[in-house]
Amino acid sequence: MSSATRKSQKDIDKAERGLFRDPRILLFIAAILLSAWFIHPGITDGKLTSNLRYGLDLEGGTWIQLQLEGEVVTLDADMGKIIQQDFSTLLNDNVTVTGTSPTKVTFTTTRPVSKKTIESFGYGAANISGNTVSLAVNKPSAIVAFLGNNIDGEIIFLGSDTYEIRKDITKDELNILLASVGGQIEKNGQGEDLYSHTVVPETLELTKTILNSKLNAFGLLDVPMRTVGDNIILIDLAGTDMATAQNLVAKPGKFEIRVYTTGNDTRHVLYGEDITSVGVPRERDEGIWGIDFSVNQHGAIALRDAAYETGATDDPINHEVAMYLDGKQIFSAPLANELAANLKQMAVNKVAVGSQSFVTTTGAGEVGEAKAKELQIHLREGALPVAVKIIGSGQVPAKLGAQFRIQSLIAGLFALLMVSFVVFLRYHQKGILIPMLATSVSEVFMILGFASLVGWQLDLASIAGIIAVIGTGIDHLVIITDEVLYEGSLPPTKVYLSRISKAFGIIMAAAATTIVAMLPLVFMGFGSLKGFAITTIVGVLIGVLIARPAYGRVIKEVLE
Secondary structure, three states, rough: HHHHHHHHHHHHHHHHHHHHHHHHHHHHHHHHHHHHHHHOOOOEOOOEEEEEOHHHHHEEEEEEEEEEEEEEEEEOOOOHHHHHHHHHHHHHHOOEEEEOOOEEEEEEEEOOOOHHHOOOOOOOEEEOOOOOOEEEEEEEHHHHHHHHHHHOOOOEEEEEEEEEOOOOOOOHHHHHHHOOOOOOEEEEEOOOEEEEEOOOOOHHHHHHHHHHHHHHHHOOOOEEHHHHHHHHEEEEEEEEOOHHHHHHHHHHOOOOEHHHHOOEEEEEEEHOOOOOOOOOOOOHHHHHHEEEEOOOOHHHHHHHHHHHOOOOOOHHHHOOOOEEEOOOOEEEEOOOOOHHHHHHHHHHHOOOOOOOEEEEEEHHHHHHHHHHHHHHHHOOEEEEEOOEHHHHEEOOHHHHHHHHHHHHHHHHHHHHHHHHHHHHHOOOOHHHHHHHHHHHHHHHHHHHHHHHHHHOOOOOHHHHHHHHHHHHHHHHHHHHHHHHHOOOOOHHHHHHHHHHHHHHHHHHHHHHHHHHHHHHHHHHHHOHHHHHHHHHHHHHHHHHHHHHHEEEEEEEEHHO
């Protein structure tokens, strides 16, 4: 017997195997049972309950529109004037610039200053000889330090004289500030200012990611977010009232750590994005509550240098470390003596620093515990790189959401009824109609099981995708049935296998075409259309991998 003949005989044996011994049927049954387990339907207080999660359309809730406060601007300024003006203000002295080069500025003061004081202002390393200071600095870093000191915000140099200002400042305000140091906003070829009220894509994505993580910390899993333009994020908060939604979204703001220098003046140390991990609040020695957190290498070096240069390592009491959220101080405390000594030793000996862990104490008793929990939320998952403001919001009432759920269910049932009617008109056989409808319903059930498994929120677009899957699924089942009944009756097993293979070739090609057509909507993120595309793709995959093979086996059994 040839290998081809043996293979053909093996296929025939498989096709004639008992229905409940067929792996296609066993896979189908397992998928149904797992879907039921994931959905976990039940009745509580007379109401149907399940693990299904509904989006804003079907649950009701609040949508929020956030605008990121920042600018991208191309500008220029005189480095010598920057040093003269800023250090005159910072030192409360008459500073005179005596020399500039692309990498250094030399200036004199009327009274001696220390290296630690000069470097505490964040411009760079300094060499001091009497009243003469030689400061290692270039123009971009000078502009970054000048704007940061005067705007009190983070400035990112993007290259080619372009900067991202992570704080809200108008064009006029910026021009006035730059004019004082011989600078201005540059213009393009059409004479327009190279200034835009926006942020770079990396900042937008980072803000979106951190917001999502922070909302998840409050138990709001799978919060739909989408971006509009360069600086707007839309957030759907299903099942959340307006006041709670605004508090949740607006509260996770721009987190910053600063160190007190003299009086009420502070120096920036690091932003929340340098925080790598946050522990849980716990009670420590003598009933004192605290929370530990880790910072990356950049943050560890910044804290070491700032603590040493501002004097916090020698006098922690008068140089406390403060934490700010959206410019408002939320925590302040001196460095622990042991930590201060360690930081000083590392700074003096220029010890290489990697990521570091720190402990923050918040006090004793219930007050200390509450502060520790609040601080954990601010620290966890970093903080927003820019401040945000709510520029739009709206609500979908819970009653309207419930009404949409009922209407969606009615639409799905109506789709099944219409499909049933068309199928019955075509075949006039209940033996074909019932397996078709059962297969279609099972596909919907498996899609819902998958949605429950991944915590995916169902919205109106997703329901539309499910209805579309019902239609395409029936199309595929009709192809299978027509191939099997090509001559009006069930053919011999060998011919049946040949025809079913041909049908699946057509189905696979159609499924691949549908998936490829939906992929751009998934990756380009066209709002609610993304849910429609994902639902369609998942439904098609469930159909061609599980439901269609099982139907092909069942229809043979029924027709026999």
